[in-house]
Amino acid sequence: MRYSKLLLPTLKEVPSEAETVSHQLLLRAGMIRKLASGIYDYLPLGLRVLRKVEAIVREEMNRAGAQEVLLPAVQPAELWQESGRWQVYGKELLRFRDRHDRDYCFGPTHEEVITDLVRRDVHSYRQLPLNLYQIQTKFRDEIRPRFGLIRGREFIMKDGYSFDVDETAADQTYEAMYDAYSRIFRRCGLRFKSVEADSGPIGGSFSHEFMVLAETGEDVVVSCIACDYAANLEKAEVVSAAETGNEAPAPLTKVHTPAVRTVAEIADFLKISPARILKTLLYETDQGVVAVLLRGDHEVNDVKLKNLLRVNELALAGEAVVRRETGADVGFAGPLGLQVPIYADQSLRGLANLAAGANEDEHHYTGVNLDRDVDVRQYADLRQITATDPCPRCGAALEFLRGIEVGHVFKLGYKYSQAMQATFLDANGQERPMFMGCYGIGVSRIVAAAIEQNHDADGIIFPVPLAPFHVLVIPIALQDEQTMTTAQTLYEDLTAAGLEVLFDDRDERPGVKFKDGDLLGIPFRVVLGPKTLAQNAAEVRDRRSRTMALLPLASLVNELRQRVQAGIQT
Ligand code: ATP
Ligand code: MG
Secondary structure: OEHHHOOOOOOOOOOOOOOOHHHHHHHHOOOEEEEEOOEEEEOHHHHHHHHHHHHHHHHHHHHOOOEEOOOOOEEEHHHHHHHOHHHHOHHHOEEEEOOOOOEEEEOOOOHHHHHHHHHHHOOEHHHOOEEEEEEEEEEOOOOOOEOOOOEOOEEEEEEEEEEEOOHHHHHHHHHHHHHHHHHHHHHOOOOEEEEEOOEOEOOOOOEEEEEEEOOOOOEEEEEEOOOOOEEEOOOOOOOOOOOOOOOOOOOOEEEEOOOOOOHHHHHHHHOOOHHHEEEEEEEEEOOEEEEEEEEOOOOEOHHHHHHHHOOOOEEEOOHHHHHHHHOOOOOOOOOOOOOOOEEEEHHHOOOOOEEEEOOOOOEEEEEEOHHHHOOOOEEEOOEOOOOOOOOOOOOOOEEEEEEEEEEEEEEEEOHHHHHOOOEEEOOOOOEEEOEEEEEEEEHHHHHHHHHHHOEEOOEEOOOHHHOOOOEEEEEOOOOOHHHHHHHHHHHHHHHHOOOOEEEOOOOOOHHHHHHHHHHHOOOEEEEEOHHHHOOOEEEEEEOOOOOEEEEEHHHHHHHHHHHHHHHOOO
């Protein structure tokens, strides 16, 4: 491709609306443009990268025995009413009406549509297992679209769905998908980790997420330094034993605590460690207000709380609700005398003589003993794991990493097949629901995640398998005929050798071309000019290592082909 002909509008300045590196670089490298909040145009360079990701995903899904389909983006409400999700999906679901006043949505995911397809055409165990996938545009009206392609409203997803005769068969499919995903992210040239993920109130290891490791990731990954345990922070179980002492219970004592509210302030005021303070948090849920108790030095894990309560929505109660339930300001809430159900984190079990809010402004209690003083409905693992907790599997130390979720494999079970009657006749002629799994990959998010993980101060450093071009050819003396003809020939020879080449034929200063080249992140750059041509050589530079080599012209095609091949796994 000739640079002069390409729609490749690079930007010198960092666009002010872009908070993350990938968003900035995608805009600066002329790969995407914003049309509306969370909605982007893909320009030629951006689309090339997207297509690279798609091709790898497609190859590996096909290799694993999945079949590609293409389902409609627009979906009738009836299907969502059948599954029950029309009511529960909330505002992320973009709903609209057609001219006949019928309700539709733009698909945020396709469980309903695929289940409907399969129930109409698959009726026998002989037709199972079946694994179908598509690569398609999704729309989710995200509350906070941000970071460019990482959290868009319109984005490209690979979504796959499997149908098996029973759970044992589904486990094999799940494993095949897990392996396919590992191959996909390895082939994309990304550093990633697969982690146990939340799978709702059922619990268990029915779900894994694939995380591209990057400092800027929104997700926190908890990973054991000794065994292969790794989990999303929201899933990571806490197994630390409660630190019970043999302290005799002290009497409850009300203390005047003016102007202290935070755990740190109270600890300071009462001269005790934050671990001895009982934190009382009120939550509003779709089933009313509940109180959660934790040690002052611990944080609630909302996902664990949601799963325990089996609620869809959960939010920390505001000032008004706190006053209504406790009779005091936020900061003085405590469990004594509370009328709402009280749930306590398991690490509080047996702890003696804690300090807690007194449900009265500017007052706390000391000598609180939950067993004696409070009616706790249930103790459970409700807190966020910390860096000082041991690995829940082997007890070794944990490390915390940041990641971007790029893929998700999930055992759905009978949720949709039962609700929508996707059944088959087994070998004995018995009618049974199909066991389903679903498998998502954020195709457009991968483009951004690859950049979050691979960049430097000058721009993108594309992993070879995702690079929009393999080689950038830069002639630096446009007036020099020999330079231009050699560059042109090299461009043609490299292309003929199967490499993807960007030929910077623009009438620009070398400095400008070098800067743009670094920004675009093309793995290999060849610079041609009269000085090196006099030695029958050209300068080849590796974008990642920044190492340069003067190579004979005659060996260039071979050398570059080898370097590109070394970077691409099949
Ligand atoms: P998240 O927790 O990031 O919102 P999710 O759990 O909603 O993700 P899934 O429903 O499992 O995501 O979707 C499958 C994949 O699609 C995700 O692993 C992610 O890579 C991608 N994805 C989800 N939401 C978005 C989005 N708003 N923009 C871009 N990619 C997304
Ligand atoms: Mg989401």
